[in-house]
Amino acid sequence: MSAPVFVVGRDRLAVGRVVLDGAEGRHAVTVVRLAPGEDVVLVDGAGRRARGTVTAVSGKDALDVDVVAVVDEPEPAPRLVVVQALAKGDRGETAVETMTEVGVDEVVPWAAARCVTRWRADRADKALARWRSTAQAAAKQSRRARFPVIAPVASTDEVVSRLAAAAVAVVLHEEAAEPLASLLPPSAGEIVVVVGPEGGITPDELAAFAAAGASAYRIGPAVLRTSTAGTAALAVLLSRTDRWA
Numbered sequence: 001m002s003a004p005v006f007v008v009g010r011d012r013l014a015v016g017r018v019v020l021d022g023a024e025g026r027h028a029v030t031v032v033r034l035a036p037g038e039d040v041v042l043v044d045g046a047g048r049r050a051r052g053t054v055t056a057v058s059g060k061d062a063l064d065v066d067v068v069a070v071v072d073e074p075e076p077a078p079r080l081v082v083v084q085a086l087a088k089g090d091r092g093e094t095a096v097e098t099m100t101e102v103g104v105d106e107v108v109p110w111a112a113a114r115c116v117t118r119w120r121a122d123r124a125d126k127a128l129a130r131w132r133s134t135a136q137a138a139a140k141q142s143r144r145a146r147f148p149v150i151a152p153v154a155s156t157d158e159v160v161s162r163l164a165a166a167a168v169a170v171v172l173h174e175e176a177a178e179p180l181a182s183l184l185p186p187s188a189g190e191i192v193v194v195v196g197p198e199g200g201i202t203p204d205e206l207a208a209f210a211a212a213g214a215s216a217y218r219i220g221p222a223v224l225r226t227s228t229a230g231t232a233a234l235a236v237l238l239s240r241t242d243r244w245a
Helices: 022-031 091-102 121-141 156-165 203-211 226-238
Strands: 005-007 016-020 039-043 048-058 062-072 079-085 106-110 168-172 190-195 215-217
Touching: 005 022, 005 121, 016 022, 016 039, 016 048, 022 062, 039 062, 079 091, 079 156, 079 226, 091 106, 091 121, 091 226, 106 121, 106 156, 156 190, 156 203, 168 203, 168 226, 190 226, 203 215
Parallel strands: 005 039, 079 106, 079 190, 168 190, 168 215
Antiparallel strands: 016 062, 039 048, 048 062
């Protein structure tokens, strides 16, 4: 079994003794129940990964780790961004969780015209915080050293700007003629994939995205939920890059 992952500030990740305390230390001691002699991985969420062994446990919320190796992982290439339309219930968090596990580098919440859910001013911060918390938990579970960015909620105009700047811009649409598997991803740059809401992407949104240089693709013969489409698209794209080689 792989060693569990815990988050530590970048300035503390160095060879030698590292104290894991606070919420992460409490989780390690009381939930994971780590003991001296067990291996752990410490990450900062920005690409630095340290490997070490627990040497001592202090109370219920701290332990000492003897770090023997520290590595700074390079930025992934190509970079994968999913523009995820807001979804009802907890489906947005489900999308963030599974996309993080697969390997997404950034998720941009999108207030599409046909979104059932709206992040009003009084709830936007809390909703965004849940997405970010979900991403961190999923990144730790999948042993990632670099956590995905969860951007602030974007308008359609902001999504258009993001698509125009991308190396490759993709809009998932069930009526598209081209399968996503026919796309050969570039070896560098940013790939931006748009996932629409439960009610679908409007003709005006599709036209704006096309004008920005985005092409429409379908994943397969079935119509996927907004909470699963992004994950499926990432798997298709990553399987054709060196990132999954």
